[in-house]
Amino acid sequence: xxxxxxxxxxxxxxxxxxxxxxxxxxxxxxxxxxxxxxxxxxxxxxxxxxxxxxxxxxxxxxxxxxxxxxxxxxxxxxxxxxxxxxxxxxxxxxxxxxxxxxxxxxxxxxxxxxxxxxxxxxxxxxxxxxxxxxxxxxxxxxxxxxxxxxxxx
Numbered sequence: 816x817x818x819x820x821x822x823x824x825x826x827x828x829x830x831x832x833x834x835x836x837x838x839x840x841x842x843x844x845x846x847x848x849x850x851x852x853x854x855x856x857x858x859x860x861x862x863x864x865x866x867x868x869x870x871x872x873x874x875x876x877x878x879x880x881x882x883x884x885x886x887x888x889x890x891x892x893x894x895x896x897x898x899x900x901x902x903x904x905x906x907x908x909x910x911x912x913x914x915x916x917x918x919x920x921x922x923x924x925x926x927x928x929x930x931x932x933x934x935x936x937x938x939x940x941x942x943x944x945x946x947x948x949x950x951x952x953x954x955x956x957x958x959x960x961x962x963x964x965x966x967x968x
Contacts, residue, residue, distance in 0.1 A: 824900040827853055828863050829952060832896065835873065835882050836953045843881035863900055870899035888953060894944035908937040 915922035
């Protein structure tokens with residue numbers, strides 16, 4: 816079965832932000848620290864941090880200085896995160912297969928019947944992502960004083 820979905824980079828980026836928000840005042844939130852929380856290779860974490868940095872959402876101190884949010888959590892929306900880490904240009908969530916057959920009545924009209932509907936679906940998704948901030952997300956985290964397990968080591 817062929818299935819398209821938003822990659823795990825999006826949820827990983829939100830997880831990374833939640834860790835930065837939760838632990839930045841107590842620990843150096845390094846890629847190794849984040850890798851332990853996400854159970855993802857530190858190289859992948861660094862790549863996502865690089866994308867978030869390029870989008871102006873985080874800053875990363877050289878060496879093992881850690882990562883910090885570059886804006887308050889209430890000013891960063893899930894849409895900002897989505898655009899930072901997904902390989903989707905604005906307005907291009909859905910990609911049509913190339914060259915539908917113009918000799919076929921379906922192929923000839925598929926854009927006519929789908930383009931506007933898919934644009935409407937994308938707008939609805941983007942509006943919903945834009946309505947949720949990282950502050951909204953982290954508000955749901957329990958208030959625990961220390962890093963779980965051995966994340967700080």
